[in-house]
Amino acid sequence: MAFQEVRFPDDISRGARGGPERRTQIVELASGDEERNASWANSRRRYDVAYGIRRADDLAAVVAFFEARNGRLHGFRFKDWADFKSCLPSQVPGATDQVIGTGDGTTTQFQLVKRYSSGAQSWTRSIAKPVAGSVRVALAGVEQMSGWSVDTTTGLITFGSAPGAGVAVTAGFAFDVPVRFDTDALDVTLDLERLGSITSIPLLEIRR
Structure with missing residues (x-):
């Protein structure tokens, strides 16, 4: 198809x-x-x-x-x-909007996702079509201006070097x-x- x-x-x-x-x-x-x-x-x-x-x-x-x-x-x-958007409609996407993974020192690719939460329940949606130029990424809460790339046809984030073990990988985007x-x-x-x-x-x- x-x-x-x-x-x-x-x-x-x-x-x-x-x-x-x-x-x-x-x-x-x-x-x-x-x-x-x-x-x-x-x-x-x-x-x-x-x-x-x-x-x-x-x-x-x-x-x-x-x-x-x-x-x-x-x-x-x-x-x-x-x-x-990865955030509320009234907000601008930020690099810490959505947790897309946790570093293990080996993994270099992470899929963009958006979580929908209500009370104690949540559902995670895979995001495959981010808008070019809208994606922002952070490691442990610190926005990364380089060292990564995004495939806007699949929603995969690829790091040049694997994030360290236990490091939170987050992203913000339009899609x-x-x-x-x-x-x-x-x-x-x-x-x-x-x-x-x-x-x-x-x-x-x-x-x-």
Whole structure:
């Protein structure tokens, strides 16, 4: 499956609707009690970008983007305006936002992650598509201006020298969601003024 490192137009994605989805199996017992099991270990995000189309030019841009991706064939980047930073929406990403690992004196690569916590529970999300130029890294709370690199196509941080044993490795970043169109057809409606609209343009997160 091909992935193209191009981002869906920001001015249209800003008006999109969607978010995380989970899959849970629920069995209701004769007693009225329930048994619940998670079918998915991780969530998957769905969006509908039709809500972001406000002008005929927006419609033309989406059709062009759809054709260039060959419908569902090629994946691409999408900015989820509700969740695109390692920190709170009102803050600027900092080098200590997220713990991505602990040094052992040998490991030189660390995957970018974001943790979602509520009370004593948390879930860790792997971040594969950081935004170029946005990543900041720290060792033991001290930001590192050099000595490391980031692969913006995988989210892997690589150090020239392995962080020492017990050293906290942290990072801050902005990121995109890897998605694909979840349809091979766009149902365009033209009104009398030749302005167009599309009822639904579904996008689905690509999990690898």
